[in-house]
Amino acid sequence: MSSYHDYQKQIAELQAKAEAARHAEVAEAKAKIKAIMSEYGLTVADLGGASRQAPKTPRKPVEIKYKDEATGDTWTGRGRAPKWLEGKDKNQYLIR
Incomplete structure (x- = not known):
């Protein structure tokens, strides 16, 4: 063994x-x-194997949807709402 x-x-x-x-x-x-x-x-x-990828084109910045005229604060409407907009009607700050 x-x-x-x-x-x-x-x-x-x-x-x-x-x-x-x-x-x-x-x-x-x-x-x-x-x-x-x-x-x-x-x-x-x-x-035709692992070819190089074309460079990515930079993304266009997201347009601003909300603006506080008094302070100049802005928000795109994406993500969590900012503190300056808390408890307020968003439609008042909507950029038209």
Whole structure:
């Protein structure tokens, strides 16, 4: 019967063999891909993979819907209502 130490040693050996096999398979796959690409004159761009995204255009600022003429405070109407509008009729401050 094998001991724990023997199993750990076998695991380490198998992991090393698996890593070596993976490196060999990856190298072989790369060689095949390069051969096929050169045979057909393909480039990475032709494969249509991870292309760069176009830069996002900046958003237009939200228009102001409410304004307190006395203080100049404004609110777009989005999100939580500001303190200066608390307990007041919003329609009085609506920009027309």
